[in-house]
Amino acid sequence: MSKNYFKVIRSGINTTFQDEGRNNLYHIGIPFSGAMDNRNFYISNKLVGNNLNMPVMEFAYQGPLLKYYGDKINFAITGDVKFVIKKNESIIEGNCYESYSIEDGDEIDIMSTNRSVYGYFSINAKFDLKLQWGSYSINTKANIGSNNGRKINNDQEIHIIEINSHKTKKKLNYINTKIDKIRVIEGTNFNYFSETTKKNLFENEFIVSKLSDRMGMRLEGPKIENIVDTNITSEGLIKGVIQVPADGNPIIMLSDHGTIGGYPKIAVVISADYDKLVQLSPGSKMKFQKIELTDAENLFKLYEMETQNLISQIL
């Protein structure tokens, strides 16, 4: 057992370890998983001098309260997160996109994600975790990944190893902007839907339902009217697919989605908008905008360049 560890005093709502996710297992029913918001995941690693694909702690809504025991380390939090660091008698308000050092006995209280969903907690060391099928990412539905595939629990100890030498404070001037327009490409069953519904899909607002998690995001809004068949022969799904079941309320597949589905696919969210989509909290309003495949590919290139640019600003 290593001597550096966090004691989980409060686990938070859905706290897991995530990295880029695991490939090549769709055919047996295992999705990519991985960090929901990739940009914030990469930035969190860079802020503590890690390789960009190191596993970090992902939390949703309310994060964990952690007490640290061990040698001095650095940590960083990304997203739009309210947190404090408790040292002896003093309480320091923390800022996202800035690294802090902590020592034996200090506490980090990650209170909440502000009008967003996911945040990331990284350290300049390795969490002592077990790799499964090429990734540390936890899929709590199938109990796959590190921590026995389960979310982090109260009273758990999280051991850390191999503290790296990046001790200097790092900071990035970045505001995690929100978007309410989500761009999509036509789905493979776009023609299953009436002209009025297609018009509604791109003109009306939808509201993110409370029934949303790492598997999927349910939306409420104008009912989507199917004029062909409310079922299709079951076939593969990918993240971002918008399925419409018989009740007419769309569901967007997210990173831990079931790999096969039998509902028509009306549209697919473009990769460039995925990080922003997952940050829309229940009650948020959004609109869909239809674009073409080549535009989606170009927008992703731009988004990636922007991410790389942010990462390179962190020295």
Next chain:
Amino acid sequence: MIKNISNLGDTALYCDFGNQINKEINSSVIRYYKSLKELKIDGINNLTPSYNKLIISYDLKKTNFLKIKKKVEEITINQEENLSKKKIKIPVCCDENFSLDINRLEKKLKLNKEEILDNFFNKEYFCYMTGFIAGMPFLGDLDKNMRVKRLETPRVKVPKGSVGLTEQFANIYTFESPGGWNIIGNTPLKIFDNTKEQEPNLINPGDIIIFNRINLDQYNEQKLF
């Protein structure tokens, strides 16, 4: 060559092999899936074969739709070649605690329990695909007189190991999960073993499955391993 390739979003190829569900079309899907898996084309990061579709996912950081489409179109497959079919025996116990929907099956099929089980056991089923939840196999075909619709109200929790029937298919619940299939029995075998580093799932697309009837004592004995 796959005739009908379109895009699914900006990270996947949607290969359409038709609308029918039969072994011939599905075998064609599986042949493409298997050769793509072996070829390990740079940029492809997932393959999802199903009854009559193959979804090929790729990393948009490394490639794009047209590049991957071209590579996939260049592949030639010998459609005559037989798929190597592994035969797997699956023991199933139909004790009353396990065959949760036997009364419904009797009523809907107008057959008694023994007639249903006689028909179900000791014949070959083909694995069309695996997925939905990790390792769940979709097996077919059930005889025409054995086909029922799914439950009107799905169960919130179907026990792990349950063997279910719907339409022309049988499946096995690899985890406790919600589900609407008619449960005929339960297998003590681990169909999906997430402690295995290699091949965690016992059944793969293209495999042949034979269900063997076992009694409760045999079930309990086999469950230990």
